[in-house]
Amino acid sequence: MSKTRVLVIGAGPAGLSAATRLLEKAPGQVEVTLMHMGHHLGGKASSYEDDEDYTVEHGWHMMLGFYRKMRGLMGRAGIDLDKTLVSMKGNAHPFEPWSGKIHTLNWKRSTLSFMGHWLAYSGLPLGDRLNFGRFMAQTFIEADRGGDLTRHDDLCFRTWAIERGLKPHITRYSLFRNFREAYFNVPESISAYHMLKSMKLMSTPKRSEMFVVRGGFSEHVWGPIGAYFEKLGGTIVPFSLATDWVYEGRRITGVRIGRPDSSGHDEGMSAWKQKHLPIKDGSDSVHTNFDSVISTIPVAVLAQMNREDARMWASPYFSRLSELRSGVTLSMTVHTKQPWMKYPGPVFGLPAPMGIAVNMTPYWNEYKGQNIRSAIHFMGQEGGFEDWSDEQIIAFTLDNFSGVGALGSIRDAGIRYLEFHRNRSAFEQLMLCEPGVQKFRPGVRTPFLNLYVAGDWVRNEVDLICMEGAISSGAQAADTLLEDMAA
Amino acid sequence: MAFFLCGVAKAQTSSRPVPKNVEHPEDPFAGDYRPPVVKELGTSAGQVRVIGLLGARLAAGTQPVGQGTVEFMTLPILGLRLSSTLALGSEDPSSLFFAIGPSLHFFPYRRLDVSMFAEVGPARFALDHGAAWSPMLSTGASLDLAISGYWFLRLEGHLAWAVYDGGGEAVTLFDPGGTLGIGFGI
Incomplete structure (x- = not known):
């Protein structure tokens, strides 16, 4: 029996997760090619070395205690978690402009101990502290209680909080502002659903514990996972930027690709300055060697593909994707x-x-x-x-x-x-968790029968804009594809 | 595939000069960092109000009472009260009263608020032949004056009604009273 050829586009957390999952779950049944545009693995969570041999990150990343799927993938790739990850021991330090001071909060405590710690916290006056504490306790209970939290998506978290008795002025403290800042959602407001989902996933000190990696993520995490993928039999094709889909009816038959211009990553610049990446002259070709595609292309890039195809972008699915905004x-x-x-x-x-x-x-x-x-x-x-x-x-x-x-x-x-x-480049941008955004987020399947999408911007069991969300979505896309293969 | 693709790639970047004395436009979010000031008053949804009151009941002359009330606001106008009242005088027929019931606030988010409530619960009656517990119903009205974002003064008037066993015969009690106290709402 011939193997099903799967093309995974993008080598960020979602792409690596999908590609390895396919080979782990269906060895001998699939032939997986991982195609990506850059010269290092990790997508928006990658790192690289500069001319002075210092490691540079696209953006600082941390792992949280609830990143179970990511830990699992790292473990299977042979990464020694004890040596690679280091806990920040629950410490966080809000600067409050009203006091002009940096205060200290420590999450890594039992509930009772944290209540005492909170009562003694110097970052808010006593009345505000009690009001905020009461509100947060109520919110954690509401988030943890179960039920469909997406019903809260149409409201911004600030309004949601005020409706539940948080004094409006408290939303101006750094401690509250950070809810938006942590998701790079400023100055836009953040959906109450995303905050409640965060709290549900971080409802215990263990699940909210912050970990950093001992160095750059590409070296310590994505590189070993890429090597694991190759060991499983997968193929990595770098410097391939997908620009357009080629399709017939409801099937993707080709992906138009090009080599990013030399002003880009293949020559080592840290970031392109323009939103749309240039393609090297003469490098344009159509890749057709696949049966199915899992695209982990960020939504800001996906929204630029086939732009001239008015019929495609007028369709309900793709016009809905146009509504998803991303931030720099x-x-x-x-x-x-x-x-x-x-x-x-x-x-x-x-x-x-x-x-x-x-x-x-x-x-x-x-x-x-x-x-x-x-x-x-x-x-x-x-x-x-x-x-x-x-x-x-x-x-x-x-x-x-x-x-x-x-x-x-x-x-x-x-x-x-x-x-x-x-x-600023579209491929580097993060989806904004704005109020009402959930209804525009797609699932794994697309109108094209052999095209699946994955990424933290795609609906998944985590649903947050983070590495765990991307990895969860990648795994879900792989599972869905394998289910369809079996059907 | 070459391992370097899975490892760390080099990039042509290096340290930038540190900019000094750079003119820049005004911070567009400067207003966000002004010190927060409590301006909000009155009841709001989700609020927990803890109130301590002192006053008197009038059924057996003027008898002093102390009252503690916790009020959970389910909506800005609708609360759930949990009260306990302790008679401080020896002549009061009811020595202890625990009650639960709804309250309706007519002016949420405002400095001056009027509310009505009805509560029911067990009351302890000290009798010559011992103590007995009977259900008691209390209704009344409160006037709240917010003195800060969190603290408020409360003036409360109520009428309690109970029928209890007065040594073999049913005794009906109508007990009007009033209290004044201070509360803290978070």
Whole structure:
């Protein structure tokens, strides 16, 4: 019996998850090719080395305790989880403009212990603390109770909270603002469904525990998973950018691909500056060597494919996809000669566009033994600052953090390295979890009988914009394809 | 396939110069970082209100009472009250009363609020031949004055009604009263 040829497009978490799942569940029945546009695995969660041999991330990533599928995949790929992952021990540090201070919260506690910790928390005045605490307890109960949480999707979380008695002024504290910032959803509002789903998945200290990897994700996570995929018999084809679908009736018969222009990743630039990626002249071809396709292309890119095909984009399925908006993330790494910002967990609540920073010096192996006293990873989103130059955003961020008394000036700590990128290309953008977005998110199946979609933007059991969501969706796409093969 | 594709690739980027003294437009979200100020008053959905009151009941002269009430607001206008009333005077027929019932608030989110309530529950009656428990019904009205986002003053008037065993004969009690106290709503 001949094998079913499956083309998986995209080598981010969803693509790697789908590709390995196919070979794990149906060895000997499928022939899997993983095609991707870049030179490193991991998609939006990837990392690479720059000219100075420092690891650069597309954006800072962490794993949470509830990332079970991701841990499972890492484990099967032979990654030693104990050596690769390190806990941030539940520490988080909100900066509150009203106090001008960085406060400390620690999640890794029993419920009773956390209640006591919360009562003593200095980031909110007592009345606000009690009101916020009562609201959060009620919300966790509501989220954990079960039932269909998607019914809350039409409301933004702020309105949802106020309807449940959270005092409106409390939504202006960093602690509340962070709900949007954590999903890079600023300045847009975030759907109540997404917050409730987050709380459902993070309802215990174990499930909400934050872990970081000992170095870049491509080196420590995606690379080994890619090698595992190859060991299972899969084939990886890099530098292949899918630009259009070729179809006959309800079947995809080809994928038009091209080699990204040399201004792009194949020559090693950190990020393309333009939204639509250029194709090298003469590299255009149509790939037809497949029976089925799992596309893990981000929705912002998918929405640009076959743009001239008015009939396709007028169809209910594809016109619905056009409604999904994505946001531009920002990432910056700064190394200093003197120690700076010695907090063990993320510091957040500083002004946008980059209001979150993590000192990764204790966590990354490559920072040990070097003359780097602090390696700070900043992150945020571009919304509202689209017209600002890179220099303006960098200076504004450094000044904001330096203005916090407890930190002192980062410039005075002696900046010896600064890397910044602005993920403006469509393939780098993250879907915004806006209110009402759920009804526009597709499932795994598409109107094309042999095309399946996956990614954190596709409905899945996690449904959050995160690596676990992408991995869950990839696995679901693979399972669905195998079910259809068996039918 | 070459392993380098699964490992770490090199990129042609390097450290940028650190910008200094860069002019930039005004922060579009500057208003978001102003210190939050409590402006909200009155009842709202989800609120828990804890109230301590002192006052008197009038069935057997003026008898002092203490009352503790917890009110869960299910909607901004509809609450569920849990009350306990303790007689502080020796002449009061009812020494202890636990009650539960709904309350209806007419002016949620406002500094001045009027509500009506009805409660029912067991009451302990101290009698010559011992103590007895009987059901008691209480209805009344409250006037709340918010003095901050969280604290409020409450003036409450009520009428309690019960029929209890007064040593072999049924005794009907109508017990009007009033209390004044302070509450905290979160």
